[in-house]
Amino acid sequence: MDPLSSISDELAEINGQIVDIFRALSNGFQKLEKIKDANRQSRQLEELTEKMRECKRLIKEFDGEVKNMEGRNDPNTNKMLNEKRQSLVKELNSYVALKKQHQANLENNKRVDLFDGPSEGFGEDNGLLASSMTNQQLMDNGNQMMDETDQAIERSKKVVHETINVGTETAASLKAQTEQMNRIVNELDSIHFSIKKASQLVKEIGRQVATDKCIMALLFLIVIGVVVIIIVKLVHPGNKDIRDIPGLAPPAQTRRLLWNAT
16 A cells, blocks of 8 residues: 555545656567667657656646645654655656667667668678779768768767757756746735734624723613612602612702692
């Protein structure tokens, strides 16, 4: 069982696809070593190159998943995932180097074929033809063959330089994409922090509103009580069991006391 399945099913699935491609690449290069025909070798290299492109795409997906899970995993798990990602990149680079080696060998074989001539059947005729040539013709023919050899070498150098440029561009692209993913992760962390702060603020506002409602309800009850006491005092002014509200005692009793005193 893949240990990655305990961390993420998606990571385990991507890793399984990459392992299958590595197995196909290994078998493909073993088959390539047994092929003698140059055209078949070229077709086999093209198929292997396509598989390496697919493997590169899957490794990018694996890297993206690892970056997204860094905040949820413990340090040991993140270390293990990063080491796994590096091992996948290293193995892919080994196949890329192997492909470059076979490509260079194929170019060298083509150059040797061009230098040797069209076929071995004309060796004797060429020897007879050379014996009938003048020194100037021999020199011209030799210079022509040297020029053709130099052109073949230049084509091989061009292929090597193009391969190096592709590798450099690929490395720069991977670096830029990694930096972009890091920026995206940082922005997501900032958004998550902002959402958390907003949630706390909403909760505080909700508690404040609830407190204000309680105070309003208490004040409403006090006002209702005061109104009830006033109404009862007006209906039963002689009831001594009902206390007067300070500041609201009826003035009629005071006027009667002053009249009796007179």
